[in-house]
Amino acid sequence: MIKTLVKQMSKKDRKFSIITPFLIIGEVTMETTIPMLMATLVDVGIQNSDIGYVVKMGLLMVLMAMLSLAFGAGAARTASVASAGFAANIRKALFYKIQDFSFGNIDKFSTSSLVTRMTTDVTNIQNSTMMILRMCVRAPVMFVMALIMSISINARLASIFLVAIPIIGIMVVIVSKFAMPKFRIMLKKMDQLNRVVQENLSGIRVVKAFVRGEYEDGKFETTTREVRDTQKAAEKLIVVNMPIMQLVVYCCIVAILWFGGNMIMVGDMQTGQLISFISYVTQILMSLMMISMAFIMLVNSKASGDRIVEIIDEKIDITDEKANDKILLEDGSIKFEDVAFSYHNDIMNCAVRHINLDIKSGETVGIIGGTGSSKTSLVQLIPRLYDVIQGRVIVGGHDVREYKLDHLREEVAMVLQKNVLFSGTIIENLRWGDEHASDEVIKQACIDACADDFIMSLPDGYETNLGQGGVNVSGGQKQRLCIARALLKKPKIIILDDSTSAVDTATDAQIRETFRTKLKDTTTIIIAQRISSIEDADKIVVMDNGRINAVGTHSELLENNEIYREVYESQKKGAE
Template sequence: MIRKLAPYTRGYRKWILFAVLCSAGESVLELLLPQAMSDIVDIGIAQSDRTYIMFTGLRMVVLAILALACGVGAAALAARAAMGFGANLRQAEYEQVQRFSFSNIEHFSTASLITRLTNDVASTQMTLFMGTRICVRAPVMLITALVMALRISLKLSQVFLVVVPLLIIAVVIVIRYVGPFFMALQRSTDDVNLVVQEDLNAIRVVKSFVREDREKEKFAVRNSTLRDTAERAFGFVVLFMPVITLLMGGTIVALMWIGGHYVADGTMFSGDLMAFFTYATEILMSLMMVSMVMMILTRAIACAKRIIEVLEEQPEITDTAADSALQVENGEITFDHVYFKYHPTAEGWNLTDVSLHIPRGATVGILGGTGSAKTTLVSLIPRLYEVSKGAVYVGGHNVKDYTMEALRDGCAMVLQKNTLFSGTIADNLRWGNADATDEQLRQACAVACADEFIDQMPDGYDTHIEQGGTNVSGGQKQRLCIARAILRQPKILILDDSTSAVDTATDARIRQGLRSTLPGTTKLIIAQRITSVREADLIVVLDDGRISGCGTHEELMATNAIYREVYDSQQEGVSIDG
């Protein structure tokens, strides 16, 4: 694990080194203090030498100040290194998440990814901060004190042979049993984040359904689960403290008992016994520090594991087989016996044996009931998901042969659930093409029939869009998203139910505009209304993941029962309205 995380200390290793040196300096300086103290007693007081006492006292003050400076330095440097390490780790995780395909993200869930990027990183960096200091101080203290104690009395030191193994057993037990609790703790944090994230994103829905109380309850349940898990995890840790204290107390009692006998026997000086106590306390203190680190470490290990999971997740869709020079030349699309399912373990297919040929420049309508896999079908073209069996070809090449950038440059998809980002309208449109001129923006908006409402806004193209595009209407948002896609000048344009909130007349004008401005572009239009696809060159009717029919309006009317049924139901609607 350390090997996997070590690379992320890049740029901050020298600070870790300096922090370690400062900590070592601090410990050594502190160990010199008792020596000076005993010099005062043994030499200064014994010989009544006031100047010696004065100078030694002054030396002690200097030593203490130096130790303090080293301590502060160590803390500051360790903090700097730890924060840098955390930043590196977060950056690496974020970059990795950007490489993820949809199915990778669904595997972790967004909420869990957020915890892994924030909370988990914070815990690991905290461990690095505390660890660098204690990991140096504890061994230095332990070794020096042990050497001193052994020098005073080899016999009495045998007590440590009993105490130290006991302490090690206690630490091992804690690590074994507390580890899983900390894993559960991070999972509970995921759960809380999930509710917060979901509810805040959908706060309008929550309010419109007057669900605040229910949502509060839902949050309360998860929040108290988090509290209980934390109590259990830290309860174990707290339980560990009295055990340590007991061991320390026991050691002191044993030392007094055995040492007392030695003093009574005359085999040990009472002064030596006193000194032995001091060193024994130091040994136990350093062991306690080590066990504290171990405890922080158990949590950090749980967190680090979760971070490494993200870093090691294989992005499902990669460019490995791709030819970097290949660009999408034309918008011809072929589905060759395509099978697809979202979960490899699921029984049924989401798409079953789909074969389809779409010539370049064609306008294709895709119809089908909800859940008939229209969105799924088109998602395979820009390789948002990977086919399970069969192959998808774009411009005569398998989609896997293109780099993701080339493929997605060639296909613009207006997603069914689209979003705008906070920023001006122009900023949002330039997502489609960063170098677009104002004139190009205007043209694209004219085709998408977005110009009419943008011109009415007081700031026009500089109007600010709120996060998630909440200050424009549903239809306005859809039109902006279409304009954004048009700006890419793609070879393939996919509109997934993108005009559902636009009135029929505007819908027709948008289609007309697309035909005249993007004549060579293959256009795939998913729609609920037959009028939206009626004059398409080809209409594909999907039913439960299979192609039920394929042809022009007239052909389908003659041959396809589902199509006719949809047509009839929509005609009825028209006559009732009329």
């Protein structure tokens, strides 16, 4: 885990990470020297009533205190810069990795979990990095230097630490052993909380429409209660740590005062030495407490680190490492050869099986079937959003696995079942199809998609801000914008996955007419529930339970296919 995370550090972050420990060592050196000067001041200056010596030692102590402050401030800055830069690089690595994920990889991790990993988990790593650079350097160095100083003053009195150190060590081991699993559970509960909040905010209109506010409130309260309870269970172990550490510290101080006082009385120790010894004892025990606190925080951050590395090390299902960069998609022909596909890579649990289908370049193909008949699963194999587990998908004369993914997907435009628009203006969203498209080309694409009229009716026209997810337009308008965006790609294959379901039949017919006249050389695949949307297609594919039930024209299927005929008759009766 550590090796994977450290790779994300930039040269600048590493430079500051190296500088910080040296600044910390300078700070600790000043701090551990001051008590020794104080002992000399008391035992020599004050004991002999030497005011000059007292002033000289006092000024030297002030100087060291100022140097310690300067070293500490410098260390705080360099540690902050290094940890913030490290966290930024980790977020960047996670984001880029997720961008390369296939649909299969994305299905493995929930969106809420990915959000938690990129926010909460990365923040935990950032805080831990700062702590490692400061506390985990400061505490050991202070412990060693203060221990050396205390032994040099009185080795017998320093033996008290032999009792304190094992107690603190045992406590750290016990807490870390039992706290780690609880922190893992807590982070999973955080994933659930993010999922509940995300679903509620994205579906807030549905919640209000069905008056389900109280239900959502209850679900949110239950989830937050679970997060609170798991966090309390983890923190209960942590809060026990500090009182025990303080008890050990105070017991040590009491013992030192007792034995040290007796030594002063018999002349084995001077007053100034005892004062400085107590200062070193406090530094030693405080450093041990810092180490224990750091260790516990590292336990929490390790759970976060494991979750981050899980994303970074995730093997991407679909790559184009073996693809031929010279192969380009020459036409829109598509051929399925005994294709089988499973979302779980299980041949016994296939969503699509034994698909054999030949589509010529420039043909218009309709696909119809009941809910769950795997229409969408089938067409997602064309741009290689998923990979087949059996057979081949041949596009433009080559297996899709022979193409570079960018080359393949640039020539295949897909309007997904769930229409997605992004925050920004209408024209910014449309330029996803072609970022270099002129305003005239964009306008023509919108005219072809029957979107120009409603766009121009908006106060700001093409500069209208859509809001998050396109909340400022209707479902039908959103579909037309997505179709226009796909047209701007000028693809060799265009796939409409139930993409006109929210538009009226007249607009649907107009869009289909545009496709017939202006996309003659483009292979068009239309998934639809309405037969009127596909009845003019060159061929229609009837899907049933992941298999092709029949292929033919509208008239052929009406005559020969029972499923198609039943759908047609039910829709005809509904229209009447």
